[in-house]
Amino acid sequence: MAGTAEEASSPGNAPDAETLKRHYTDMLLIRRFEEKAGQLYGMGLIGGFCHLYIGQEAVVVGLQACAEEGDQVVTSYRDHGHMLACGMEPKGVMAELTGREGGYSRGKGGSMHMFSAEKAFYGGHGIVGAQVPIGAGLAFANRYRKNGRVSFTYFGDGAANQGQVYETFNMAALWDLPVVFVIENNQYAMGTAQARSTSTPALYTRGEAFGIPGEEVDGMDVLKVKDAGMRAVEHCRGGQGPYILEVKTYRYRGHSMSDPAKYRTREEVSRMRESRDPIEGLRKLMLELGHLDDAGFKEIDKAVRAQVNDAAQFAQESPEPDASELWTDVYA
């Protein structure tokens, strides 16, 4: 739940109406985009894997609010929300989901494998945990070039058990790399609840042995995420090395579209949706603060839906890639 009206309106802690509206719109875009992707998957227009980000929107939106132009983002296969938050075009993302020429990878990558050099989005990675050293490598280059950029490296609670994460922590700390490790703890790795795979559940403490500070963050509240993100980014940009944010969040849908999610109860999911939803939480706060009325929210919703419908239409009308695409870019 977003902070109370009092908290938010206390001095220094009161984001202006425009900022809140932007966060709200960004989260809503991800939500509606993902709902549409789910529909297109159901219609057979998207194949293979499709991992939806619904429920986790506040994480990437809160953190991107702390990023500056040129800061990099790298994440797992659950990447649609990150791409949208990085400013990548919904049309290009959706068309990649449908495997069309107009997609970011011209249909060769699919849901898990998209990149944008322009937006400094470094993928979309299907090998669990592999993006962690990739994120540190970006930070290494930032430091090498002294360009002041920060790398936002996202991974899951499940990925946190891969060995390469700890090799990376050590080097990131050793060389003071400007990387924010964002652990999106949605409590499940596929069908495995965190407690069943993890000896010590407090993932934000995983950097202690390496001297990396960490915080636990409420990932269902975009303002709290942003707040913590600001501290992390200041630390990294200030040359003090890496920072860990364990962001507690929840995915409403199955691991991927093919997951019946029998490993958790319906009640657990609906409890989260009803009491902790990040979009609904921010909406309530904005209403309380009088920033926007129902008509205002309807307008946002309408605009977002139009954008998503355009993307879906583009993704269905864009042609299949030409066979000659098979042979392009095999070598760099």
Add this chain to the structure above:
Amino acid sequence: MPTMRYAEALNAALREEMARDEAVFVFGEDVGTYGGVFKVTKGLMEEFEGRVLDTPISEQALTAMAVSAAMTGTRPVLEIMYADFMPLTLDALINQASVFSYVWEGQVEMPFVLRTQGGGGVGTGAQHAKSLDGLVAQVPGLKVVAPVTPADAKGLLKAAIRDPGPVIFLEHKLLYNTRGDVPDGDETTEIGRARTVREGTDVSIFATSRMVLEAEKAAEALAAEGVFAEVIDLRTLRPLDLGAVVGSISRTHHAVVVNEGWGFCGYAAELSATVMDHAFDQLDAPVMRVAIPDMPIPYSEPLETQVIPDAGRIAAAARRALA
């Protein structure tokens, strides 16, 4: 003989071997509560208390742990969810599993099985659709099997679990729902023995895993043209059943090799070279190779379809061999 799905046949093999031998245990990501992402381990956790473990996502350490646990005489069966994740296991396979028996002068056995599944055809893309058979089949000391029928899925898994050394067990995501007769009772399929799927006189098609099904379709199409192809399912990629390979070529004098991995330096490349080494005198034409072209697996369905070998490409290769 009951008919079973491939996944059920594997499940039956695990169940029977766990019942037969206390030393057998099963571990891997989501193999317990979830029953395996392809349902191969369904129900085993409930049935064999403490012997089916859900693991963290830690493939490299898991594989090395299978190696050493096996050296003490337990019989681990490790599931690696996708063959594409095998690169994470390779240090344990290449630098440990393949070496220890040799340098320890046979003081220890190493009875573990690494089960995984590969292959494309359902849009899973560049990191979830590969067949990396060649990568593991290259390594001395590892046995590598790849059943295509439910009967062999069961028979080979039982044999692999009982084998004194490391066995890499390659399944295919498109085979789990295929059905076939599976013999009742304690039948194993001998490791190292190929199977003649269809006899023929004009050309030998050697195929692995799901490619055997495509080779059968190709043989059907060729038969309609009056060309009689012999289809051999290798079943074991290493050690290769050289007798069956050479025997078939000495009857047909033409060979096509088919594997769903990359062609260049892949399993098909090795097979083709081995055929030249051992049956050159018998060949009337160069060996034809059908494999994945030199590129990552694309996501787009029309693109992926062009990349995965199929009956059409196999038949075309056979025609070229005979031209």
